[in-house]
Amino acid sequence: MCDLLRINTxxxxxxxxxxxxxxxxxxxxxxxxxxxxxxEYTVCHVGSVAKINPxxxxxxxxxxxxxxxxxxxxxxxxxxxxxxSSVAIFGLGAVGLAAAEGARVSGAARIIGxxxxxxxxxxxxxxxxxxxxxxxxxxxxxxEVIAEMTDGGVDRSVECTGxxxxxxSAFECVHDGWGVAVLVGVPxxxxxxxxxxxxxxxxxxxxxxxxxxxxxxxxxxxxxxMYMNKELEVDKFITHSVPFAEINKAFDLMLSGQSxxxxxxxxx
Amino acid sequence: MCDLLRINTxxxxxxxxxxxxxxxxxxxxxxxxxxxxxxEYTVCHVGSVAKINPxxxxxxxxxxxxxxxxxxxxxxxxxxxxxxSSVAIFGLGAVGLAAAEGARVSGAARIIGxxxxxxxxxxxxxxxxxxxxxxxxxxxxxxEVIAEMTDGGVDRSVECTGxxxxxxSAFECVHDGWGVAVLVGVPxxxxxxxxxxxxxxxxxxxxxxxxxxxxxxxxxxxxxxMYMNKELEVDKFITHSVPFAEINKAFDLMLSGQSxxxxxxxxx
Numbered sequence: 001m002c003d004l005l006r007i008n009t010x011x012x013x014x015x016x017x018x019x020x021x022x023x024x025x026x027x028x029x030x031x032x033x034x035x036x037x038x039x040e041y042t043v044c045h046v047g048s049v050a051k052i053n054p055x056x057x058x059x060x061x062x063x064x065x066x067x068x069x070x071x072x073x074x075x076x077x078x079x080x081x082x083x084x085s086s087v088a089i090f091g092l093g094a095v096g097l098a099a100a101e102g103a104r105v106s107g108a109a110r111i112i113g114x115x116x117x118x119x120x121x122x123x124x125x126x127x128x129x130x131x132x133x134x135x136x137x138x139x140x141x142x143x144e145v146i147a148e149m150t151d152g153g154v155d156r157s158v159e160c161t162g163x164x165x166x167x168x169s170a171f172e173c174v175h176d177g178w179g180v181a182v183l184v185g186v187p188x189x190x191x192x193x194x195x196x197x198x199x200x201x202x203x204x205x206x207x208x209x210x211x212x213x214x215x216x217x218x219x220x221x222x223x224x225x226m227y228m229n230k231e232l233e234v235d236k237f238i239t240h241s242v243p244f245a246e247i248n249k250a251f252d253l254m255l256s257g258q259s260x261x262x263x264x265x266x267x268x
Numbered sequence: 269m270c271d272l273l274r275i276n277t278x279x280x281x282x283x284x285x286x287x288x289x290x291x292x293x294x295x296x297x298x299x300x301x302x303x304x305x306x307x308e309y310t311v312c313h314v315g316s317v318a319k320i321n322p323x324x325x326x327x328x329x330x331x332x333x334x335x336x337x338x339x340x341x342x343x344x345x346x347x348x349x350x351x352x353s354s355v356a357i358f359g360l361g362a363v364g365l366a367a368a369e370g371a372r373v374s375g376a377a378r379i380i381g382x383x384x385x386x387x388x389x390x391x392x393x394x395x396x397x398x399x400x401x402x403x404x405x406x407x408x409x410x411x412e413v414i415a416e417m418t419d420g421g422v423d424r425s426v427e428c429t430g431x432x433x434x435x436x437s438a439f440e441c442v443h444d445g446w447g448v449a450v451l452v453g454v455p456x457x458x459x460x461x462x463x464x465x466x467x468x469x470x471x472x473x474x475x476x477x478x479x480x481x482x483x484x485x486x487x488x489x490x491x492x493x494m495y496m497n498k499e500l501e502v503d504k505f506i507t508h509s510v511p512f513a514e515i516n517k518a519f520d521l522m523l524s525g526q527s528x529x530x531x532x533x534x535x536x
Contacts, residue, residue: 183465191464208473
């Protein structure tokens with residue numbers, strides 16, 4: 001974790017002088033997350049810039065941002081499922097699908113998708129999810145459903161919802177002795193993670209991750225190479241593409257749940 | 269974790285026929301923890317027996333039992349501190365001292381002992397503990413005290429108390445980004461481990477362990493070898509030695525807090 005550049009949502013300015021580099025009608029426009037990419041040119045701290053393969057199509061690899069890297073990295077860098085193992089993914093939004101893609105690339109045999117919205121199951125198949133659980137369809141905790149499906153629990157679980165209840169279920173659904181649960185979601189500030197400590201005594205591991213444990217500057221070029229080598233399939237993450245002039249349409253698509261993986265084309 | 273032989277405190281009998289092999293005055297005496305070692309001869313399931321170096325002095329290596337192996341293994345097998353790193357040990361009873369011994373053997377540079385009883389600090393120095401914190405001496409949470417001592421947190425922590433509050437402190441005192449906390453203590457059945465999930469988001473790891481992740485039959489002979497090679501110093505764990513006829517004196521010493529590492533000499 002970089003003490004100097006770590007995302008600080010309160011900052012909004014350059015580190016050197018505490019000022020913004022953008023303005024409109026004399027009023028400052030603040031930086032967002034240290035990159036401020038919705039502009040043709042931007043000013044970033046050198047630590048926020050990574051040099052990638054110049055042959056990579058920018059209108060595709062721009063998807064390799066916070067959500068996708070976080071989900072994909074949570075599986076490949078943190079959960080590290082073995083070939084042939086079982087993985088439960090909690091939440092099948094963009095982050096969860098990226099986590100599933102990580103399980104698929106890792107060679108997991110069983111990828112169990114858990115979501116309260118069964119409409120998401122069909123598309124999740126493209127990302128390797130091959131079993132589905134909607135907690136609403138069961139009158140017992142989802143961790144018990146998964147334990148029954150898997151003879152005691154999955155080898156790995158990745159939680160991508162931000163719901164503390166899903167975090168608890170994700171931890172409690174891994175197998176005693178070797179199970180690893182990874183928490184990806186950003187919780188509400190008042191949420192408390194509550195579980196009986198005996199769940200730890202049984203040799204389970206609980207890990208958190210930030211940005212999928214990727215170090216952006218040093219690791220992002222390698223993720224782009226995975227795309228160039230056709231290991232990580234980026235295109236299927238893109239559901240819509242709109243020109244910059246229609247950027248608000250992209251936000252509408254996101255807010256209405258029709259898309260959370262829309263490309264904004266700057267070249268328009 | 270062995271489904272067949274895992275300690276089941278409800279069992280108390282042999283697996284094959286559900287009966288005891290001991291009796292007194294016609295009444296059965298039940299087995300304890302699958303070994304029932306307070307007798308000159310015993311009947312165990314083959315899976316409960318490990319063959320150790322015949323040159324090992326039994327009156328010393330008998331200390332390499334549940335408590336010592338659990339604490340030592342929690343550090344060397346689960347927390348795995350690197351040479352030169354910092355380790356906090358919560359609880360300086362026999363298990364915590366064994367955890368400290370594991371940190372010493374691993375080459376940790378800073379071994380911070382945390383205990384509510386400062387009388388335990390002097391003896392803990394023998395086990396490599398070189399800094400001490402009594403939470404009663406501070407008017408802020410012990411995890412904050414440790415964070416200040418260590419520029420943000422320790423590399424590893426091992427909790428050996430069974431107090432859920434110590435478990436939470438042990439987790440919250442490890443450093444963001446790489447810290448690993450290991451829970452060893454057996455909690456009360458109604459305890460809930462509560463922490464803000466953001467502590468996980470910051471790339472910390474929480475692990476539990478059972479018997480220090482040792483597999484008794486396959487791993488215990490190697491622990492005995494560590495003693496024979498003078499790596500693991502077993503003798504300093506022994507504070508008293510009493511003959512079998514005075515076994516109740518040993519329990520008195522334990523219950524009064526004067527000894528929790530007393531040898532019962534069967535040969536007497």
